[in-house]
């Protein structure tokens with residue numbers, strides 16, 4: 001997408017509604033949120049989508065076990081996700097649920113189109129099946145040939161299923177990858193996807209007769225769509241496919257998917273082929289990140305190592321959690337999540353870095369300037385640092401590398417603190433010199449408040465208010481409003497409690 005396209009559509013995976021939100025889900029969603037917020041600041045007409053995946057056997061089972069309908073079960077459990085995103089300041093524009101009528105409509109239209117184009121056929125699916133689960137087990141479970149839930153032997157069962165002719169799309173996919181070298185990022189993940197495609201593709205089953213909780217196949221109501229055909233379609237449902245042509249024309253060409261590496265094959269191989277089969281373009285880009293591990297392992301229900309974002313926020317505050325998720329590890333490789341690492345980051349960058357800068361400047365304005373803010377003057381040494389920090393921060397967000405963006409913003413935090421150490425305003429008498437030092441520091445804080453807003457909207461608002469600036473950093477436009485020299489001065493500023501009090505042990 002060129003910068004002049006001015007529209008930006010960003011999606012997260014839709015999460016299984018049955019699971020409780022954990023820090024792994026929060027990692028994707030907060031990262032996407034910060035990138036969406038950055039695009040709003042940069043003036044893009046931004047549409048940010050998240051949501052929940054609500055069909056399938058697991059949901060059907062959980063509902064039965066709880067004595068409610070699957071719809072009611074989904075209606076109750078979806079709230080956990082909405083609540084987690086509320087607590088984490090996630091600013092989605094749309095929340096899609098696969099049980100919504102708009103989604104049924106889009107899935108059925110897509111199926112119809114792909115069927116019409118001759119890429120769906122009825123065939124026999126043969127697999128190892130557990131009668132108690134009413135489910136097929138492939139790969140891992142099949143190796144032991146016992147059901148992982150019931151421990152009883154799996155049976156070889158045949159069923160009529162509809163199949164999507166993925167194998168026909170190998171050449172088209174390879175051509176797409178070749179002509180769109182940035183389609184999947186980072187490069188290592190692109191290579192992984194290409195590896196799957198080159199290895200050869202098999203048609204995959206897209207329907208079940210043994211399942212009832214899902215979208216019916218439009219021409220054969222005995223079948224419901226199975227898992228991926230249903231789930232992936234959410235991205236076009238929400239963009240207006242088969243309902244709002246104008247919206248679809250605007251949003252779909254600028255669609256950016258953000259996903260974890262566990263669902264790379266579905267997004268980077270199945271999905272573009274499904275779209276091609278319907279005569280649609282693949283999305284613009286797919287960004288694939290690694291896992292956030294706990295003690296070197298993936299978070300999972302069975303290992304009981306899932307950490308709830310709400311608990312973390314209650315303990316550390318929303319800014320500390322968001323900052324850590326974004327700054328703690330580069331986007332792409334796996335990262336290790338630890339409580340110690342959050343605290344270390346918090347103390348170094350937020351308490352000692354940004355928080356300390358704000359506190360010492362406000363204290364000095366109070367003590368040396370009678371609480372009246374000096375304005376910023378031209379020709380500060382910090383002006384160049386601020387311009388560079390702004391350019392690098394923007395480049396970091398634009399390339400989906402939050403940790404780089406934040407490191408660049410912190411160059412300005414560091415340079416401003418270093419400027420204070422150098423000029424020692426606490427030893428200066430009231431007068432012009434101290435006013436120019438503090439005016440520069442206040443201006444740097446104004447720029448920092450704008451630059452950190454995508455990562456820490458609450459903290460950025462706080463800084464803005466403490467600087468007595470009108471409006472909100474949310475309405476700033478980058479890079480225009482980060483240009484040096486517009487802190488007005490003259491306002492009465494108050495000393496305040498530290499924004500990020502240091503945490504001990």
Ligand code: MSP
Pocket residue numbers: 012013014015016019023024025027028053231232233234258259260261262263290291292293298299
């Ligand atoms: N419902 C499917 C996705 C359908 S998208 C059309 C699904 N849901 S999920 O609830 O299992 O969520 C998977 C996503 O959650 C991952 O792709 C990733 O974005 C995020 N994560 C879950 N655990 C994670 C970590 N431990 N670390 C990082 N991200 C993790 O799959």
